[in-house]
Amino acid sequence: MTSYMLGVDIGTTSTKAVLFTKKGDVIQQENIGYPLYTPDMTTAEQDPEEIFQAVLKAFSNITKQHLDKKPSFISFSSAMHSVIAMDENDQPLTACITWADNRSEAWAHKIKDELDGHEVYKRTGTPIHPMSPLSKITWIVNDHPEIATNVKKYIGIKEYIFKKFFDQYVVDYSLASSMGMLNLKNLDWDEEALRIAGVTRDQLSELVPTTKTFNNCDADLAKQIGIDPQTPFVIGASDGVLSNLGVNAIRKGEIAVTIGTSGAIRTIIDEPKTDEKGRIFCYALTEKHWVIGGPVNNGGMVLRWIRDEFASSEVETAKRLGIDAYEVLTKIAERVRPGADGLLFHPYLAGERAPLWNPDVRGSFFGLTLSHKKEHMIRAALEGVIYNLYTVFLALTECMDGPVTRIQATGGFARSDVWRQMMSDIFESEVVVPESYESSCLGACILGLYATGEIDSFEVVSEMIGNTHKHTPKADSVNEYRQLLPIFINLSRVLENEYTQIANYQRNLINAAK
Ligand SMILES: Nc1ncnc2c1ncn2[C@@H]1O[C@H](COP(=O)(O)OP(=O)(O)OP(=O)(O)O)[C@@H](O)[C@H]1O
Numbered sequence: 457m458t459s460y461m462l463g464v465d466i467g468t469t470s471t472k473a474v475l476f477t478k479k480g481d482v483i484q485q486e487n488i489g490y491p492l493y494t495p496d497m498t499t500a501e502q503d504p505e506e507i508f509q510a511v512l513k514a515f516s517n518i519t520k521q522h523l524d525k526k527p528s529f530i531s532f533s534s535a536m537h538s539v540i541a542m543d544e545n546d547q548p549l550t551a552c553i554t555w556a557d558n559r560s561e562a563w564a565h566k567i568k569d570e571l572d573g574h575e576v577y578k579r580t581g582t583p584i585h586p587m588s589p590l591s592k593i594t595w596i597v598n599d600h601p602e603i604a605t606n607v608k609k610y611i612g613i614k615e616y617i618f619k620k621f622f623d624q625y626v627v628d629y630s631l632a633s634s635m636g637m638l639n640l641k642n643l644d645w646d647e648e649a650l651r652i653a654g655v656t657r658d659q660l661s662e663l664v665p666t667t668k669t670f671n672n673c674d675a676d677l678a679k680q681i682g683i684d685p686q687t688p689f690v691i692g693a694s695d696g697v698l699s700n701l702g703v704n705a706i707r708k709g710e711i712a713v714t715i716g717t718s719g720a721i722r723t724i725i726d727e728p729k730t731d732e733k734g735r736i737f738c739y740a741l742t743e744k745h746w747v748i749g750g751p752v753n754n755g756g757m758v759l760r761w762i763r764d765e766f767a768s769s770e771v772e773t774a775k776r777l778g779i780d781a782y783e784v785l786t787k788i789a790e791r792v793r794p795g796a797d798g799l800l801f802h803p804y805l806a807g808e809r810a811p812l813w814n815p816d817v818r819g820s821f822f823g824l825t826l827s828h829k830k831e832h833m834i835r836a837a838l839e840g841v842i843y844n845l846y847t848v849f850l851a852l853t854e855c856m857d858g859p860v861t862r863i864q865a866t867g868g869f870a871r872s873d874v875w876r877q878m879m880s881d882i883f884e885s886e887v888v889v890p891e892s893y894e895s896s897c898l899g900a901c902i903l904g905l906y907a908t909g910e911i912d913s914f915e916v917v918s919e920m921i922g923n924t925h926k927h928t929p930k931a932d933s934v935n936e937y938r939q940l941l942p943i944f945i946n947l948s949r950v951l952e953n954e955y956t957q958i959a960n961y962q963r964n965l966i967n968a969a970k
């Protein structure tokens with residue numbers, strides 16, 4: 457048996473692959489990006505073929521450099537909630553409709569208000585929202601019969617990749633549990649949810665445990681990516697739940713906060729659980745491990761937006777210095793005191809899931825004066841992302857049985873010292889961040905070790921995550937944030953009607969342009 461393992465995470469902006477030793481040391485990592493197509497405010501799609509090619513490239517970039525380090529298994533993580541409609545000839549009829557796509561909003565409302573959506577949520581664990589495949593499939597079936605009548609299967613992006621490698625449509629319990637149609641108690645499709653969506657069970661993939669292993673992959677693909685076709689592929693789970701595993705937030709009371717493009721706060725429990733107020737998701741990691749939490753749309757994408765729309769001179773500076781533009785931007789933010797001298801930013805550039813669950817909320821600066829400069833705006837934006845996550849944290853703790861014992865953070869934001877410190881100051885808690893950012897790939901590999909019988913509990917993760925950064929709250933900053941947070945929270949309550957009005961105005965503009 458070899459002592460290497462390969463973890464793959466099919467993310468929203470890129471596919472990451474990491475070759476690890478069985479002790480968790482990173483041998484090589486690859487990151488292959490692809491576009492997210494957002495032609496208008498409500499559409500967010502990807503080309504499944506572009507993603508498939510990125511997966512192949514990530515594999516082969518690693519294998520060709522490490523011919524002597526054959527992985528003993530490959531294990532998969534992937535973004536949740538994607539939908540691709542496939543035809544009789546197994547060709548896509550739609551793009552890959554991602555979690556960020558809001559076109560099924562009207563159907564999500566209808567399911568919630570008229571079709572007993574809250575009961576469906578309580579059985580399936582996925583909040584009723586346009587992100588959910590339940591809403592998306594309902595929308596396709598009802599509003600796009602020209603597509604729906606030709607659909608053989610509705611699948612997600614990991615199912616698309618597995619179909620290529622193994623010529624089977626299979627979905628793991630974890631990704632299935634984020635589709636809004638899986639009954640969490642019996643791990644089978646929920647008949648009522650299928651009825652609402654207007655699909656039959658044979659239009660969905662075969663359900664399998666997250667530990668299910670496949671051998672004998674397509675020989676041509678194996679050759680192309682430089683692996684033995686007998687290499688076991690562990691189907692794995694979703695990016696969110698694996699991130700908790702990979703960041704070592706696996707025990708009662710331990711919370712993982714992820715800020716990548718989007719963000720989430722989650723904790724692992726041992727039985728499915730939902731929330732009377734419908735704010736918290738519950739997804740499967742294995743049949744014995746469940747993850748509850750809240751997802752936010754507006755994570756690192758806020759800083760990316762600042763970089764792309766307002767920071768051309770900083771981008772130039774970064775190029776000259778040979779560093780990442782995000783580093784320049786976060787350094788600039790450090791020139792300003794915590795609290796950005798009273799400037800607040802509502803980060804709702806992409807509507808919001810938790811805590812507001814309202815696709816109509818919009819971003820804004822509040823408190824602007826002539827004395828505020830660009831650096832204040834950058835700092836306020838970074839703080840706004842964390843304030844928002846903190847409010848989700850408050851909702852999650854209400855649903856937990858005991859106290860929070862530890863906060864582990866992960867995702868691209870964790871590259872920034874100042875952003876990590878903000879989290880500790882706003883959450884008023886110690887925040888621990890592993891040096892390795894690809895926690896979903898590590899999580900996939902740990903699940904792979906469990907699936908192949910090499911370990912019988914997840915505890916090994918604590919020895920694998922390597923060095924960590926620790927941040928403790930600074931009293932001065934805490935004092936500022938305590939004063940500003942209530943204003944941040946109240947603002948979104950006060951603006952509720954105006955959010956709807958401005959969103960309607962924007963929608964009318966799009967409709968008029970069609
Ligand atoms: N050096 C840095 N300093 C601060 N923030 C950074 C830095 N590098 C990246 N980021 C932030 O991390 C984000 C990307 O994070 P990550 O690579 O985890 O996203 P992702 O994996 O593509 O997201 P998803 O899992 O949702 O697909 C960027 O949008 C940016 O906001």
Ligand SMILES: O=C(O)[C@H](O)[C@@H](O)[C@H](O)[C@H](O)CO
Binds near residue numbers: 714718751752
């Ligand atoms: O736990 C999580 O991370 C969230 O629930 C997900 O909705 C992600 O935001 C989405 O999968 C994008 O990767």
